[in-house]
Amino acid sequence: MNELNFSCTPEEAKDDSYLENRIRQELGISPKQKLTYRWRKRSIDARNRHIKVNASFEVWIDEEESPRFESYQFPTIKDAEEIHIIGAGPAGLFAALEAILQGKKPILFERGKDVRNRRRDLAQLAKSSILNPESNYCFGEGGAGTYSDGKLYTRSKKRGDVQKVMQLLVQFGATEDILVDAHPHIGTNKLPQLIVAIREQIIACGGEIHFEHKLTDLEVSKDKIIALEINGSKKIDVNHIILATGHSARDIFYLLHKRNIEVKAKPFALGVRVEHTQAFIDKLQYHGRLNDEFLPPASYSLVTQVDGKGVYSFCMCPGGIIAPCATDQQEVVTNGWSPSKRNNPYSNSGIVVSIDPTDFGHPENPFVCLEFQQSIERASWEAAGKTQKVPAQCLKDFVQQKKSTEFPRSSYQPGITSVEMDDIFPPFILNRLRQAFNDFDKKMPGFITNDAVIHAPESRTSSPILIPRDPETWRHPHVSNLYPCAEGAGYAGGIVSAAIDGMNCISKICEVQK
Numbered sequence: 001m002n003e004l005n006f007s008c009t010p011e012e013a014k015d016d017s018y019l020e021n022r023i024r025q026e027l028g029i030s031p032k033q034k035l036t037y038r039w040r041k042r043s044i045d046a047r048n049r050h051i052k053v054n055a056s057f058e059v060w061i062d063e064e065e066s067p068r069f070e071s072y073q074f075p076t077i078k079d080a081e082e083i084h085i086i087g088a089g090p091a092g093l094f095a096a097l098e099a100i101l102q103g104k105k106p107i108l109f110e111r112g113k114d115v116r117n118r119r120r121d122l123a124q125l126a127k128s129s130i131l132n133p134e135s136n137y138c139f140g141e142g143g144a145g146t147y148s149d150g151k152l153y154t155r156s157k158k159r160g161d162v163q164k165v166m167q168l169l170v171q172f173g174a175t176e177d178i179l180v181d182a183h184p185h186i187g188t189n190k191l192p193q194l195i196v197a198i199r200e201q202i203i204a205c206g207g208e209i210h211f212e213h214k215l216t217d218l219e220v221s222k223d224k225i226i227a228l229e230i231n232g233s234k235k236i237d238v239n240h241i242i243l244a245t246g247h248s249a250r251d252i253f254y255l256l257h258k259r260n261i262e263v264k265a266k267p268f269a270l271g272v273r274v275e276h277t278q279a280f281i282d283k284l285q286y287h288g289r290l291n292d293e294f295l296p297p298a299s300y301s302l303v304t305q306v307d308g309k310g311v312y313s314f315c316m317c318p319g320g321i322i323a324p325c326a327t328d329q330q331e332v333v334t335n336g337w338s339p340s341k342r343n344n345p346y347s348n349s350g351i352v353v354s355i356d357p358t359d360f361g362h363p364e365n366p367f368v369c370l371e372f373q374q375s376i377e378r379a380s381w382e383a384a385g386k387t388q389k390v391p392a393q394c395l396k397d398f399v400q401q402k403k404s405t406e407f408p409r410s411s412y413q414p415g416i417t418s419v420e421m422d423d424i425f426p427p428f429i430l431n432r433l434r435q436a437f438n439d440f441d442k443k444m445p446g447f448i449t450n451d452a453v454i455h456a457p458e459s460r461t462s463s464p465i466l467i468p469r470d471p472e473t474w475r476h477p478h479v480s481n482l483y484p485c486a487e488g489a490g491y492a493g494g495i496v497s498a499a500i501d502g503m504n505c506i507s508k509i510c511e512v513q514k
């Protein structure tokens with residue numbers, strides 16, 4: 001097998017006969033020789049007017065193409081040692097897969113419903129603003145990752161085996177493009193089937209997944225959790241526990257605190273979600289090229305510093321929709337998703353300000369950041385009329401401190417209410433957001449426009465709480481069989497890093513036993 005790298009235009013990158021001729025030419029392969037090739041890596045370089053695709057191929061000359069990777073074989077583990085996993089998000093599900101690969105039996109408890117029943121609750125939320133606190137965009141099978149954009153880009157390559165996560169996703173139904181693209185994504189329409197395939201594999205091997213099973217209490221004896229209380233009554237004896245309940249399970253943070261299991265305040269970020277038209281973002285990023293069938297919907301990544309604090313774009317969704325992501329009826333929270341084709345006419349992104357426990361004067365209070373986050377979500381709910389409608393302001397009006405009277409459009413289905421952001425956020429957030437938007441407008445001229453609408457708040461960016469774990473064993477320092485895991489515990493941010501953290505928790509449990 002040969003590896004070949006070159007740059008070409010976006011049109012050429014989609015033209016199979018061009019690619020074959022170019023590969024033959026570059027490697028001196030005669031027309032008589034059999035050529036097989038496939039994409040290895042693909043990225044778009046749109047920094048200059050002449051947009052390029054950086055292409056990398058695997059090439060076979062007069063030989064058979066080898067498979068991209070060997071599929072993982074999952075053994076039967078019905079009678080193996082049990083590991084209890086709380087939460088069936090990316091971390092919990094990948095922990096379960098890894099447990100099976102390592103010969104253990106995973107037993108998952110998930111407070112929400114399976115993906116199909118969960119979808120009904122999301123439809124009701126969009127249509128009637130009725131939020132089910134146990135089944136929503138954050139809670140239910142697949143966790144917060146199920147109805148997301150499914151962006152799989154991660155910077156956390158040092159944390160573990162990104163490739164293994166990607167290969168498993170392909171094994172369970174994602175296209176091989178996610179192994180090729182520099183910024184891969186799956187899309188909300190494709191993620192649920194994938195989650196179902198993972199569930200079916202876990203069950204086929206003898207693992208267990210229990211939906212609508214919420215962890216409600218812990219029985220602690222000396223330095224161990226000896227039993228879990230599920231749904232307020234059922235008692236389950238346990239040995240190892242992986243706690244992968246995500247950043248929205250506030251009741252879990254309070255439960256740990258009540259049971260004298262240490263939790264700490266952690267920095268996070270909070271702000272607004274801004275929506276432009278996708279055509280506008282394409283035009284800016286692709287130097288005026290519009291509706292170009294050879295280019296994917298453009299994205300952006302922005303960052304600046306204002307008064308010593310980072311302000312940055314978060315979870316940008318090209319061709320996406322703004323989603324109602326609260327977990328309580330009396331809160332409003334936004335986030336974004338997009339379908340695999342990213343073919344909605346909108347483009348949205350969180351624009352968030354870094355928040356630190358020291359901002360509030362009581363960093364020793366473990367709930368200081370969480371309480372601030374919750375207060376903003378409640379203020380947003382009240383300001384928008386105590387429904388799941390979201391406070392909104394046109395971007396230029398926000399920068400100029402004017403109330404908006406007319407809105408171009410919004411993808412947020414429960415609807416928007418005109419509210420001045422000054423009624424929701426404290427000055428230290430408002431001033432930084434305004435300055436950051438001015439900086440972003442210099443980098444992307446025209447970014448500040450009344451054709452863009454900000455929706456508030458974007459508040460569930462990462463966990464406002466850290467659940468400590470020993471750097472060697474990954475166990476809680478004071479609870480010898482508790483493994484705080486992934487985003488909710490403060491050790492991951494995003495689907496891939498959460499999945500990696502779940503797998504690594506299993507490896508840590510197995511290491512101790514060796």
Ligand SMILES: Cc1cc2nc3c(=O)[nH]c(=O)nc-3n(C[C@H](O)[C@H](O)[C@H](O)COP(=O)(O)OP(=O)(O)OC[C@H]3O[C@@H](n4cnc5c(N)ncnc54)[C@H](O)[C@@H]3O)c2cc1C
Pocket residue numbers: 086087088089090091092109110111112137138139140141142143144145146147148149150151152153213214215216244245246247248249252315323325335336337485486487488492493494495496498499
């Ligand atoms: C709309 C949206 C879009 C997103 N887009 C992207 C994206 O494109 N790319 C990306 O990388 N990330 C994205 N994210 C973030 C990503 O989904 C999370 O980083 C990831 O899901 C975290 O994984 P996790 O397993 O740690 O936690 P979660 O996914 O939050 O899963 C935790 C699970 O635990 C369950 N649980 C909570 N409490 C209990 C309890 N007491 N008992 C039993 N079960 C419990 C919850 O119901 C949930 O299913 C998005 C999130 C949202 C909401």
